[in-house]
């Protein structure tokens with residue numbers, strides 16, 4: 403079979419699969435075998451326009467659907483997803499490569515947001531003040547925005563879209579999702595699930611594509627907002643372009659997360675967690691730990707413990723139950739691996755070289771084993787750039803202050819963690835670091851659904867974080883009504899003065 407004969411992952415428009423003849427496509431790989439298994443359609447501006455118009459047409463009826471009926475659809479979606487998550491996990495593993503248990507984990511974290519959204523009636527309530535002036539009441543209420551765009555990255559094909567769409571839909575919006583073209587099938591599967599849950603056609607739309615599809619959404623006059631997650635340069639482009647087109651926008655960018663290990667820390671716990679957070683999902687997590695800052699004199703001992711644990715890790719095809727799967731594409735694997743030479747040339751010690759891995763999987767898979775680099779100079783690109791793969795850098799520092807200064811010198815401020823037995827040091831750490839999400843003896847501090855998620859600095863453009871309370875504000879806009887029902891006794895007659903409340 404040539405790649406042109408491969409099945410095409412369809413768009414989802416008007417509640418139906420759509421595969422326009424003759425349109426451009428891109429290959430989708432099984433990373434554990436290193437072969438293309440499908441192709442995905444790449445939407446052009448016309449197809450994006452068709453998708454947005456379908457969503458815009460579905461919006462008014464959905465907005466006016468009662469809260470109780472919208473809630474019932476959300477509960478059905480939640481039940482269907484919880485019951486069939488193994489099916490979705492297999493789809494994720496087949497295109498992303500992460501191990502099945504990890505795919506199930508991301509669905510579980512997405513489900514949390516669906517569950518949060520089922521409680522939306524309480525979170526979109528308005529306010530009422532009686533008699534702000536004699537006979538005058540003021541009240542506010544929140545309405546949905548209209549058509550909202552979501553653009554998601556490859557690393558969480560189910561969870562990241564679920565950071566946004568449950569709340570957006572609950573609040574009465576119509577969603578157009580542009581998932582990553584590297585693992586597009588999960589989005590279509592979730593669209594079909596929404597339909598089964600009773601969501602009207604057009605309220606959840608999926609268009610696949612690359613930059614052209616994203617730019618089509620950013621410029622479309624009927625798209626009210628953009629929720630983007632991806633690398634920092636693209637997040638900046640999305641933020642600036644969407645804002646220029648008058649849209650509300652939240653754009654979450656890249657990460658370079660540091661874990662500070664103080665000399666009083668439980669080093670076994672720290673080593674376990676550095677390995678879990680460094681190599682889980684092959685390091686392709688925005689909350690992965692990519693730098694361990696080891697405060698002397700414990701660096702030698704810590705590096706030895708991390709190395710020992712890495713040697714016990716099994717790398718292989720995610721369906722066979724290993725600890726770590728392949729990387730998402732061959733190109734990405736090569737880019738990540740190139741940092742090993744960069745770091746070595748800059749003077750780092752290559753303690754474990756992931757290029758030597760012997761995986762339990764097809765030889766053509768996109769493999770790179772866990773890699774440990776010690777004494778990485780902070781001037782090296784291996785330290786300054788986001789690698790987004792299974793490469794853990796150790797930087798040795800002399801003090802808490804030196805470690806915090808390094809964390810704060812970075813341009814990215816997504817997540818960080820401190821490992822210590824000293825509550826005072828932990829408290830100082832959480833106070834001083836310029837980072838949005840902080841773990842204390844917890845390496846991947848992804849907040850639960852009822853706290854919003856987002857980093858500082860160039861890890862988040864815009865002022866609204868994902869899910870949690872901020873999502874209900876992002877996906878609605880408020881109206882304030884000042885109301886007087888006249889009766890002859892309170893009629894004030896002609897008065898050109900500015901309205902005041904002290905009457």
Ligand code: NAD
Nearest residue numbers: 554555556581582612613616632633636654655656657688
């Ligand atoms: P990416 O920036 O390459 O792609 C993200 C999305 O943008 C995809 O849908 C892609 O099709 C689209 N895109 C790519 N280039 C574009 C361009 N020039 N113009 C417009 N759209 C474009 O990111 P990725 O490789 O899919 O994902 C990994 C990145 O995402 C990492 O940097 C990671 O840190 C980041 N990420 C951040 C968070 C967070 O919460 N901050 C969460 C997950 C991933």
